[in-house]
Amino acid sequence: MKRSLGTTFKKYFVETVCSLFILLFIYAAVSKAMDFENFRAQIGQSPLLSPFANFISVGVIMAEIIISVLLAVPKAKYLALWLAAALMAMFTAYIIIILNFSSFIPCSCGGILEKMGWGQHLVFNIAFLFMAMAAVKLSTKDNGVLLKLCGVAIASAGMVVILFVFSEDIMERENPFIRRFPKASAAKTNMLDLRNYSYYIAGAHGNKIYLGNWKAPLEILETDSNFKYTVKHTIILNRENYSYKAVEVRIHYPYFYVMDGTVPVIYRGLVSNWKASVLTEGKFHFSSIVFLDPNQFAFRTQKPPSGENIMGYGIGYPAPHIQYSDEVFQKQKDGIFDTDGTLQYSDKMQKIIFTYYYRNQYIIAENNLKVKARPRTIDTTVHAKLKVVKLEKSGDIKLSAPPYTVNRNTSVIGKLLFVNSMLRGRYEDEKVWKNATVIDVYDIAKQTYVLSFYVYDQTQNIKMGSFFAADSALYAISGHYLLKYEYGKRINSIIY
Secondary structure, eight states: OHHHHHHHHHHHHHHHHHHHHHHHHHHHHHHHHHTHHHHHHHHHTOTTTGGGHHHHHHHHHHHHHHHHHHHTSGGGHHHHHHHHHHHHHHHHHHHHHHHHTOSSOOOOOSGGGTTSOHHHHHHHHHHHHHHHHHHHHHTOOOTTHHHHHHHHHHHHHHHHHHHHHHHHHHHHHSOOSOOOOOSSSEEEEEEEEOSOSOEEEEEEETTEEEEEESSSTTEEEEEETTOOOEEEEEOEESOOOSOOSSOEEEEETTEEEEEETTTTEEEEEETTTTEEEEEEESSOOOSEEEEEETTEEEEEEEETTTTEEEEEEEESSSSOEEEEESSSSOOSSSSSSTTOEEEEEETTTTEEEEEESSSSBEEEEOTTOOEEEOOBOSSOOOSOOOOEEEOTTTOOEEESSOOOOSEEEEEEETTEEEEEEOSOOTTOOHHHHHTEEEEEEEETTTTEEEEEEEEEOSBTTBOEEEEEEOSSEEEEEETTEEEEEEEOHHHHTTOO
16 A cells, blocks of 8 residues: 555656656747847856857757657657756756856747746745656666766766856857846946037046037036036136137046047146146147146147058157157058047046047057057957958049948946947847947956947937046936946946
8 A cells, every 4th residue: 555655656756756747848949039129139148158058049949849849748758858957957057157157148048938037046946956857766776876967967067067167268268249237237327418519528537527618628617426416617728729620628637638649639628727827839639648747748640742641659748759650550551540439548548549430459568668468359250341442533532332330439447348239149139239338348458358238329310429437337428418337336346
């Protein structure tokens, strides 16, 4: 009688476990298949599985369906329980790695488990793993089956560990243009209506943000980091006898600079009184410039007669000693458009950072223009896609078609480079791209991609323009609004 009860219990337990797994896997597979694009995108954002998203998104669904079918076939039920145990061991190992070793914790996904937190996922998976192992044990007289099951579980978990190791290497060194959008990266915390579309961010210091105005070049709008007040300043120049074309104001506290590289002239004054005197004039033309300290600067200019871009370094005023370097930029087509980009400087790293507009590369150079590294950005555009023509009459070099822009604006703070990329990565929602601008963050010291976050449009059909990375937040101009995106713990933990 006892043997009969024991046999009946074993039978019903195994059948119950099989039924539970069938319900779980079928529901999960159908849920994923019905919203496959979203499921694949979630896999693509996983810190473990990003490079393998196409294969794994299909593979998981197929595995769940196949195991469910086998569980319903009496002769295949024993094998199916082994497979179910192996799959649950993989899922369990995945969560353990996510919680303990991953650079960030992504959004959860997976049908019936979607509403659970990661800790609940782990408990749920372990419970089903033990049920599968118990059902296998009760289905055989093999006394060594538990040891074999442990071996299968370890091997299955090991496969996930291998994926994790390879994924990290691929994402850091061979990135297949897959962005990561971890939580707690950056979030909008404030917004100021400027009621004007012509502002740009001239700089920031402490809790003060300074905005320049393209239409009123000598006007500065100052606000605090919480946008509680605004005050306008008017810059007073000691001389104004120049034919200006492109005046720009730059804050490098305690100084501000007023400059026009086409004249060329640079003024400098103190932020405390907004009065500026000519620092240097007529010594060198420049298309972009960064101030390394009060006595040194680096700039980009054009080399006559070809007009190709070169980097220059200067020291001393009002007649600086200038040195030029042909080694910073690497020509691909014309040496003009293909070496165009943005110039930044990291006070923390004491490095000059130049980011190309039309290819996936930025340059890290010393103050003396000696190149230290040429890291890649995460997209795959190695060669600039430009159509350049030379006009016969004038000899001018022009673009014959709109350029394929890769990286637009940039900003540097501490050891981090913030890049406004113009290209949509794999597994990213097209609808989001129509209403947001992406910022990619790179670690200059490690020369690696860190993460990305979106800055959402505030005015329809107008993308984010100027932006500036300050100590605790990123400030951006979107239409006629000034936005504040405070850094989360992921950025704050590595910024310096």
